[in-house]
Amino acid sequence: MRVAIRRGLNSAGCSDGCCLRQLVPALLLTAGLSTFPARSRAAEPLCDWLDGLGAAAQARLDGSPDAERHARRAIGALPAGLAGARARLELGLSPGAGQNPVERASALRAGSGLAAQPVRGAILAALGDALLAAGDPRGALEAFRGAAAEGTSAAAARARWRAAEALHAGGFATEAVAAWRPLLGDPLATHLETAQRLAYALDLHATGERRRAVEILRSLWSAQPERPESAAAEEALARWRAAGDGSVPPFTGEERVARAYRLIATGRVPEARRELTLAQATRPAPRADLLALAEAAALLATGRPGDAARAVEPYARSPDAGVRRGVSLIAARAASRERRMADAMAAWRAVAASDAAVPGLTPPAQASLHDDAEYFAAWLHLDSGDPANAAAALDRLARLHPGSRRADDARWFAAWALLRTGATDAAEAALRRLDEGSAAPRVRYWRARIEPDPARSAALLQSVIAADPLGYYGLLACTRLRAAGASCAPPPLAAGPPPPELDGLPEAPRLRAAAALAAAGLRDEAVAELEAIAGANGGRRAAPAAAELAAFLGDPLLPFRLARDQLGLSRRSLPWSFPDAWPAIVEPSARAAGVDPSLLRAVMRRESGFRTQARSAAGAVGLLQIIPSTAARLSALLAFPAPLAEQLEDPAVNVPLGAGYLALLLERFGDPLVAIAAYNAGPGAVARWSRERTGLPLDVWVESIPFRETRQYVRAVVENWVGARAAAGAPPPAIDPDRRVPVPADGIAF
Numbered sequence: 006m007r008v009a010i011r012r013g014l015n016s017a018g019c020s021d022g023c024c025l026r027q028l029v030p031a032l033l034l035t036a037g038l039s040t041f042p043a044r045s046r047a048a049e050p051l052c053d054w055l056d057g058l059g060a061a062a063q064a065r066l067d068g069s070p071d072a073e074r075h076a077r078r079a080i081g082a083l084p085a086g087l088a089g090a091r092a093r094l095e096l097g098l099s100p101g102a103g104q105n106p107v108e109r110a111s112a113l114r115a116g117s118g119l120a121a122q123p124v125r126g127a128i129l130a131a132l133g134d135a136l137l138a139a140g141d142p143r144g145a146l147e148a149f150r151g152a153a154a155e156g157t158s159a160a161a162a163r164a165r166w167r168a169a170e171a172l173h174a175g176g177f178a179t180e181a182v183a184a185w186r187p188l189l190g191d192p193l194a195t196h197l198e199t200a201q202r203l204a205y206a207l208d209l210h211a212t213g214e215r216r217r218a219v220e221i222l223r224s225l226w227s228a229q230p231e232r233p234e235s236a237a238a239e240e241a242l243a244r245w246r247a248a249g250d251g252s253v254p255p256f257t258g259e260e261r262v263a264r265a266y267r268l269i270a271t272g273r274v275p276e277a278r279r280e281l282t283l284a285q286a287t288r289p290a291p292r293a294d295l296l297a298l299a300e301a302a303a304l305l306a307t308g309r310p311g312d313a314a315r316a317v318e319p320y321a322r323s324p325d326a327g328v329r330r331g332v333s334l335i336a337a338r339a340a341s342r343e344r345r346m347a348d349a350m351a352a353w354r355a356v357a358a359s360d361a362a363v364p365g366l367t368p369p370a371q372a373s374l375h376d377d378a379e380y381f382a383a384w385l386h387l388d389s390g391d392p393a394n395a396a397a398a399l400d401r402l403a404r405l406h407p408g409s410r411r412a413d414d415a416r417w418f419a420a421w422a423l424l425r426t427g428a429t430d431a432a433e434a435a436l437r438r439l440d441e442g443s444a445a446p447r448v449r450y451w452r453a454r455i456e457p458d459p460a461r462s463a464a465l466l467q468s469v470i471a472a473d474p475l476g477y478y479g480l481l482a483c484t485r486l487r488a489a490g491a492s493c494a495p496p497p498l499a500a501g502p503p504p505p506e507l508d509g510l511p512e513a514p515r516l517r518a519a520a521a522l523a524a525a526g527l528r529d530e531a532v533a534e535l536e537a538i539a540g541a542n543g544g545r546r547a548a549p550a551a552a553e554l555a556a557f558l559g560d561p562l563l564p565f566r567l568a569r570d571q572l573g574l575s576r577r578s579l580p581w582s583f584p585d586a587w588p589a590i591v592e593p594s595a596r597a598a599g600v601d602p603s604l605l606r607a608v609m610r611r612e613s614g615f616r617t618q619a620r621s622a623a624g625a626v627g628l629l630q631i632i633p634s635t636a637a638r639l640s641a642l643l644a645f646p647a648p649l650a651e652q653l654e655d656p657a658v659n660v661p662l663g664a665g666y667l668a669l670l671l672e673r674f675g676d677p678l679v680a681i682a683a684y685n686a687g688p689g690a691v692a693r694w695s696r697e698r699t700g701l702p703l704d705v706w707v708e709s710i711p712f713r714e715t716r717q718y719v720r721a722v723v724e725n726w727v728g729a730r731a732a733a734g735a736p737p738p739a740i741d742p743d744r745r746v747p748v749p750a751d752g753i754a755f
Contacts, residue, residue: 050082050083051082051083053078053079053081053082053083054079054082054083054088054092055079056078056079057075057076057077057078057079057080057082057092057095058075058076058079058091058092058095060075060078061073061075061076061079061095061096061099061526062095062525062526063526064099065098065099065526065527065528066526066528066558066559067559072095072098072099073096073099075095075099076092076093076095076096076098076099077096079091079092079095080093080096087119090115090116090119091116091119093111093112093115093116094112094113094116094117094119094120094128095116095526096109096112097109097110097111097112097113097115097116097128097132098113098128098526098527100135105139106135106136106138106139106140107139109135109138109139110132110135110136110139110141113128113131113132113135114132116128117129117132120525122155122156122518123155123156123157123160123518123521123522124521124522124525124527125155125156126151126153126154126155126156126157126160126161126164127152127156127157127160127522127525127527129148129149129151129152129155129156129164130148130149130152130156130160130163130164130167130530132145132148133145133146133148133149133152133167133168133171134167136148137167137170137171137174142171142172142174142176142177143175145167145171145174146171146172146175149164149165149167149168149171150164150168152164152167153165153168157515157519157522157530157534157537158515158534158537159533159534159536159537160530160533160534162537163533165184165187165188166188166201168184169181169184169185169201169204169205170201170204172184172208173204173207173208178207178211178212179212181204181205181208182208182209182212182214185201185204185205185208189205192217192220193220193224194206194221195224199225199229199232199234199235200234202225202234203222203234203237203238203241205221206219206221206222206238206241207241209221210241210245215245215250215252215253219242219245219252219253222238222241222242223238223242223256223260226238226239226242226256227260227263227264227267228267229267230264230267230268230271230273230276231268231271231273231624231650233650233651255287256283256287257287258284258285258287258289258290258291259284259291259295261280261281261283261284261291262280262281262284262291262295262299262364262365263365264277264280265277265278265280265281265284265299265303266299266302266365269299269302269303269306270622270623270624271622271623271624271632272623272625272632272633272634272635273624273634274303274306274307277299277303278300278303281296281299281300281303284296294317294320294323294325294328295328297316297317297319298317298328298331298332298335298363298365299365300316301313301314301316301317301335302335302365304316305335305338305339305342308689310338310339310340310343311339311343313335313338313339314335314336314340316335317331317332317335317336318332320332321333325361326359326361327361327362327363327364328364329359329361330355330356330359330361330363331364331365333352333353333355333356334352334356334374334378336352336355337349337352337355337356337378337381340352341381341385346385346388349381349385350381350382350385350386353378353382353385354378354382356374356375356378357375357378357379357382360375373410376406376409376410376411379402379406379411380409380411380414380415382398383395383398383399383401383402383415384398384399384414384415384418386398386422387399387418387421387422387425388711392422392423392425392426393422393426395418395419395422396419396422396423396426399415399416399418399419399422400415400416400419402415403415403416403419413444414713416435416438416439417439417444417447419435420432420435420436420438420439421451421708423435424436424451424455429455432455433452433455433456436448436452437452440452445472446469446472446473446476446478446482447478449465449466449468449469449472449478450465450466450469450481450482451708452465453465453466453469453482454704459489463486463489466482466483466485466486467482467486469482470482470483470486470493470495470496471495471496474495474496474498475495475574475724475727475728475731476720476724476727477719477720477721477723477724477727478720479495479727480723480727480737480738480740481704481740481742483737484740484741484742488743497576498574498575498576498579499575499576500575500576500577501549501572501573501576501577501578502549502575502577503549504549504550505546505547505549505550507550510546510547510550511546511547512538512541512544512546512547512551515537515538516535516538516547516550516551516554518534519531519532519534519535519538519551519554520554522534523554523557523558528558528559531554531558532558532560532563535551535555535560535563536563538551539551539563539566539567539571545571548567548571548572549567549572551563551567552564552567552568552572552578552581555567556580556581556584561584561585561586561587561615562614562615562616564578564580564581564584565581565582565584565610565614565615566614567581568581568582569582579731579732580732582728582732583610583725583728583729583731583732584606584615584732585606585732585733586609586615587628587656587660590657590660590661591605591606591660591664594660594661594664595664597661598664598665598667598668599668600664600667600668600671601726603726603729603730603733603735604667604677604722604726604729605629605660605663605664605667606725607722607723607725607726607728607729608629608663608667608681608684608722608725609628609629609663610725610729611718611721611722611725612625612628612629612630613627613628613629613630615628616628617654617655617656617659618654626650626653626654626659627654627655627656627658627659628656628660628663629659629660629662629663629664629666630663631659631662631663631666633650633653635666635755636648636650636653636662638755639662639665639666640662642665642669642753643661643665645661645662645665648662666684666753667680667684669752669753670683670684670688670752670753672750672752672753673688673692673749673750673751673752673753674688674691674695674749674750674752675747675749675750676703676744676746677738677740678703678706678707678719678723678740679691679695679746679749681718681722681723682694682707682718682719684722685714685715685718685719686710686712686714686715687755688752688753688754688755689754689755691749692749692754694706694709694711695747695748695749696749698746699745699746699747699748700745700746701745701746702742702743702744702745703740703741703742703743703746704742704743706746707719707720723738723740
């Protein structure tokens with residue numbers, strides 16, 4: 006949403022050649038400023054000055070590169086005195102390609118005295134950034150300390166971080182360490198951004214705290230090998246070691262194996278295999294069985310299940326119980342992918358029979374392995390085309406282990422397996438037992454599907470729509486009712502509570518500060534203040550006002566988070582729940598790819614929650630969660646410039662790539678829901694499922710997806726799609742649950 010600083014007013018409000026509409030930008034821009042030039046006798050220069058300032062601030066709020074040009078126009082109109090200083094301040098706040106940091110710092114320093122709190126704090130922070138870029142860390146430090154003293158709470162917090170970074174950049178290690186320490190949350194500083202973590206460790210080493218520095222860098226190198234700072238950490242450790250620092254031992258084979266597992270998890274298999282080669286060359290080398298398990302994980306990740314199983318087969322009788330269980334786990338996964346179902350079920354039972362820790366598994370995966378193994382051993386009966394045995398095995402699992410994290414899945418698929426056998430009476434009874442809470446729309450939809458009486462079926466479908474008006478099952482139920490000639494009218498959303506009176510809120514001063522920052526064109530600073538309000542104790546009462554102002558500023562993330570976590574869904578919060586995010590990028594990218602923009606945003610909402618800096622455990626980056634290796638291949642296929650991994654956080658890079666990928670999946674699979682599944686699970690797996698289940702109705706096909714994560718993903722993205730179209734005033738997408746899933750065409754396979 007655009008912040009209309011330059012609101013159009015009736016042109017009749019003109020005097021002395023200067024229209025009232027041109028005064029509006031200045032009135033807004035000077036909110037929080039202590040001085041304003043008196044009316045000049047030369048009306049046109051004043052008008053040009055006002056219009057230039059307003060246009061520059063609007064351009065900054067819009068993220069437009071024209072801000073600098075408009076600011077220079079204001080300087081040209083009234084270059085002297087307070088008016089000239091105010092225009093130069095706008096220039097300093099509007100850096101562009103033609104402006105060097107020294108010029109920017111000079112403009113900000115000259116103009117900082119014109120501002121009152123909280124705008125002055127934000128200007129001092131911007132001055133600190135400019136001075137740091139200009140190579141003046143001491144000056145930057147002074148500015149950041151001023152920002153911490155005079156800015157809002159959010160600005161002060163950021164300024165303290167930047168002060169530590171300025172000290173590091175200036176080589177003032179002792180002072181930097183003293184500045185870093187209050188910001189740390191744990192000894193390894195794992196909550197810091199990786200660049201800050203690296204800087205802190207380097208400062209520690211420079212002040213003689215070598216062992217602590219080495220510990221932090223080794224942890225960074227091992228736990229986050231996908232980050233560029235990991236390579237910098239490795240270089241620093243090697244440099245210290247070469248200089249004779251005895252606190253820096255070489256990496257052990259076990260450390261290299263652990264790093265290889267992390268690289269495999271983030272999709273960097275070639276790098277992982279190089280790490281395993283280096284591990285094998287260390288002295289002493291890791292045990293052969295541990296290396297084999299890691300190599301098998303790499304082979305599975307590259308689609309070579311048979312080779313993976315053969316790599317670990319010699320260690321099936323290892324004296325190490327964890328290795329034996331790891332061999333069974335590799336065998337289970339390999340057999341499942343090769344469709345050797347009897348072998349897979351036996352291997353999963355062997356995994357479930359042990360409690361030993363499997364080398365290379367993360368603690369969460371280790372904790373869930375027993376329940377997962379028991380569940381897969383039962384569920385694979387269904388995947389192998391034996392629903393009768395699946396129903397019995399899954400029902401037995403749910404009864405024997407009611408507290409298992411897989412118990413709800415087992416109960417659902419026991420009922421689903423009965424439905425697939427055609428035992429409708431038994432399926433209906435099993436479904437009725439699950440008909441409560443959040444599962445009700447799903448259960449009632451399938452009860453309606455097997456209900457022979459049209460009137461009772463229609464009543465069940467109406468109850469689905471009432472419970473799930475913007476959801477996946479609500480959409481399917483509505484489609485079915487209309488196909489049967491019945492009406493479908495989802496209930497209207499509640500209006501939602503109006504924003505509270507500002508004067509009654511403890512957060513009112515902070516909301517006013519955010520509004521003042523916004524009025525000065527300081528969008529990011531205003532949003533940061535609103536985020537601080539939302540995260541504070543008692544912030545719930547202020548949430549509607551914070552969401553409204555953030556949405557007015559064009560920020561999609563904070564209103565979305567507040568609607569999701571605090572406000573709930575209503576007519577008022579609908580556009581916040583499904584924001585029109587990055588329209589200048591999403592709309593043209595979607596049009597160029599031939600994709601519905603609402604579908605693209607639906608995927609974005611599920612993938613990243615509209616966070617540009619989102620990163621997954623698998624190494625996916627940005628709004629549409631693209632893995633760097635996938636981005637490189639997509640760029641070649643779509644004739645885009647090949648992006649660096651760091652560029653994937655930029656919406657202008659990430660969104661066109663994600664739109665192009667989604668378009669290729671739609672072209673191959675021919676149905677949006679199948680393409681959505683492929684976006685999550687990969688086109689190879691979905692092509693296999695489609696070939697095995699060709700001809701199934703679409704709703705049955707989705708329910709039969711082998712991976713729980715992908716089933717949930719498809720339903721969630723469709724719900725987002727419905728919501729995004731509703732927020733845009735468009736009808737829901739046309740999804741035919743009876744459409745037969747076709748054989749996939751040839752096409753994209755990565």
